[in-house]
Amino acid sequence: MTDTTPEARAPLPRTAAVIPAAGSGVRLGPGAPKALRPLGGTPMLVHAAHAMARARAVVLVVVVAPAAETEAVRSLLDEHPPPPGVDQVVVAGGATRQESVRLGLDALPEDIEAVLVHDAARPLVPVDTVDAVAAAVHAGAPAVVPALPVTDTVKRIAAPTADGAPEPVVATPDRSLLRAVQTPQGFDRATLVKAHDRLVDDAEAAVTDDAGLVERLGVPVVLVPGHEEAFKVTRPLDLVLAEAVLARRRLNDGF
Numbered sequence: 001m002t003d004t005t006p007e008a009r010a011p012l013p014r015t016a017a018v019i020p021a022a023g024s025g026v027r028l029g030p031g032a033p034k035a036l037r038p039l040g041g042t043p044m045l046v047h048a049a050h051a052m053a054r055a056r057a058v059v060l061v062v063v064v065a066p067a068a069e070t071e072a073v074r075s076l077l078d079e080h081p082p083p084p085g086v087d088q089v090v091v092a093g094g095a096t097r098q099e100s101v102r103l104g105l106d107a108l109p110e111d112i113e114a115v116l117v118h119d120a121a122r123p124l125v126p127v128d129t130v131d132a133v134a135a136a137v138h139a140g141a142p143a144v145v146p147a148l149p150v151t152d153t154v155k156r157i158a159a160p161t162a163d164g165a166p167e168p169v170v171a172t173p174d175r176s177l178l179r180a181v182q183t184p185q186g187f188d189r190a191t192l193v194k195a196h197d198r199l200v201d202d203a204e205a206a207v208t209d210d211a212g213l214v215e216r217l218g219v220p221v222v223l224v225p226g227h228e229e230a231f232k233v234t235r236p237l238d239l240v241l242a243e244a245v246l247a248r249r250r251l252n253d254g255f
């Protein structure tokens with residue numbers, strides 16, 4: 001079992017988790033903002049925040065909430081506090097995931113050296129995966145991403161077509177060289193802040209994860225094994241799967 005005492009955290013670089021949770025969840029269908037929808041009776045973001053707070057190195061969790069729900073999220077997290085030795089703050093998010101992450105980074109105190117960025121929409125990430133990402137950053141990698149091999153064959157098209165019209169295929173990439181990436185993505189703090197600063201300067205950027213921003217700086221990014229249970233709740237079927245995984249955990253672990 002992970003030791004979460006303040007003593008056990010002391011030798012590790014001070015590490016914060018930034019949890020972008022400000023999305024609306026359009027692909028999940030109508031309802032409350034996705035991070036606030038229940039999973040096993042508890043809002044998804046509470047699961048995500050606890051997964052990060054239980055990691056060995058994490059001393060601070062910054063939750064980036066939907067702007068209109070900031071106070072409600074503060075109250076919610078007050079009802080579900082982190083373990084001793086971990087602080088938790090809530091800030092208002094922005095219009096895009098990148099903007100929300102940036103607002104989370106802006107809230108970090110100066111003494112934070114490493115940052116784990118984790119989607120609230122990945123509520124069931126195992127703590128061992130979080131620890132493995134953090135350990136690789138602490139060992140000196142500036143950017144670390146959990147990833148899994150791709151199981152479907154992937155086709156490349158020239159451009160999406162509208163209304164389900166047939167899409168001509170232009171290539172079939174070698175699947176053995178493809179990886180599906182997850183979160184938490186871990187970074188040396190200065191590297192991540194520089195990558196986000198560069199994005200602000202570059203209006204053309206269409207990057208869907210934080211490591212992608214770091215790649216644009218020419219800084220090396222490495223992959224470590226991800227975990228099947230770190231999947232992202234994106235569409236309704238993902239929520240069905242998440243409920244099943246959580247129910248199995250509760251049965252096995254008795255929590």
Ligand SMILES: Nc1ccn([C@@H]2O[C@H](COP(=O)(O)OP(=O)(O)OP(=O)(O)O)[C@@H](O)[C@H]2O)c(=O)n1
Binds near residue numbers: 020023093100101119
């Ligand atoms: N303006 C935004 C958009 C997204 N996110 C967060 O980024 C993570 C990954 O985004 P995604 O799964 O795409 O969530 P949504 O944007 O809510 O989903 P959708 O695209 O279906 O609306 C989520 O934890 C989401 O809350 C955020 O903090 N701020």
Ligand SMILES: C[C@](O)(CO)[C@H](O)COP(=O)(O)O
Binds near residue numbers: 180
């Ligand atoms: C960051 C991410 O979860 C890595 O797979 C993903 O890129 C987020 O994408 P989304 O379109 O915002 O869900």
